[in-house]
Amino acid sequence: MRLEELINSRYSKLNENDIHILGYILNNKKRCSTLSINELAKVCNVSRTTILRTVQKLGFDGYSEFKVYLKWQVEKNKKIDNSSLDEFYGDLYKTIKMLKETDFSVISNLIDKAERIFVYGTGAAQKIVAQELKRTFLAVHKYFHVIEGSTELNIITQSITQKDLLIIISLSGNTENILDCIKELSIKNIPIISITRLGNNKLSTIANHNLYTYISTLSITENRKVETFSPYFILNDVLFREYIRYKQNTDCK
Known part of the structure; x- marks a missing residue:
């Protein structure tokens, strides 16, 4: 499940701090996938405990599990981008080849x-x-x-x-x-x-x-x-x- 869908499914459980933290993560997925819990707490101007509570509301046991999930999301998007580019080059080549014939x-x-x-x-x-x-x-x-x-x-x-x-x-x-x-x-x-x-x-x-x-x-x-x-x-x-x-x-x- 995508992070956006996960947040929507748990939205009723989230408070203002949670929404602030998750909003930052959504807009900075790649960066956040490399941050420690203390670093994320600092950039969001909240406590370490607040970060932990937020990810637990999404169904994760702890921040480490959430970070693994976030890295997977980032890598998945990267693979989609690379696949699309390869497919695009392939379509250009196949179109030119077909038109040549x-x-x-x-x-x-x-x-x-x-x-x-x-x-x-x-x-x-x-x-x-x-x-x-x-x-x-x-x-x-x-x-x-x-x-x-x-x-x-x-x-x-x-x-x-x-x-x-x-x-x-x-x-x-x-x-x-x-x-x-x-x-x-x-x-x-x-x-x-x-x-x-x-x-x-x-x-x-x-x-x-x-x-x-x-x-x-x-x-x-x-x-x-x-x-x-x-x-x-x-x-x-x-x-x-x-x-x-x-x-x-x-x-x-």
């Missing part, structure tokens, strides 16, 4: 021939990826219209044609509120490219063409985790470079 010729042709190109990101981070894709392709005078929300997507559905191109950027590929709209476009034979994390998802089965990335979860704390979108920006850059290569090859013919 992907044939971009058909997708590059779709981008080149499309009369209009629409890009939709299903969330806040995905919209940033969409905006970056738009910015990147401006260098070669390809103009991407970034769709700002599901309402705008539904409106565009009424006018988009087979001569246009729709790119959907999603993390899971299972965003329910847009799937009906995407299915309707697929029935109309609108070219659709999905960009999602690797794995089976509803969006990739509907789209004509799929691009994938490996996405890992970054553990900031034990109970706070975020998805890292760096591989999406790598995919953006690779897509742009592959498009340039496609144009150079076709223009030479």
Whole structure:
């Protein structure tokens, strides 16, 4: 059990001094895991006996047992951090390797021939990826219209044609509120490219063409985790470079 959970479970037994001591420990876990009971008492400006009573209220026999537990908590968090970093490096490598083995010729042709190109990101981070894709392709005078929300997507559905191109950027590929709209476009034979994390998802089965990335979860704390979108920006850059290569090859013919 995490220290925060342990404190919450015994909160009714704690007095003001206990809360003061435990508040300091929570904010300085690494440092406190190395302090003796006398040193902790000094920095908290309480007696040695008060420290002992506090840890006993949490269910520990004494301060030594609590200190071992605290060191274990610190080491556990360190292992989580190292594991997340290794996984992140691994995802970058696997994404680059997968993209290197992907044939971009058909997708590059779709981008080149499309009369209009629409890009939709299903969330806040995905919209940033969409905006970056738009910015990147401006260098070669390809103009991407970034769709700002599901309402705008539904409106565009009424006018988009087979001569246009729709790119959907999603993390899971299972965003329910847009799937009906995407299915309707697929029935109309609108070219659709999905960009999602690797794995089976509803969006990739509907789209004509799929691009994938490996996405890992970054553990900031034990109970706070975020998805890292760096591989999406790598995919953006690779897509742009592959498009340039496609144009150079076709223009030479």
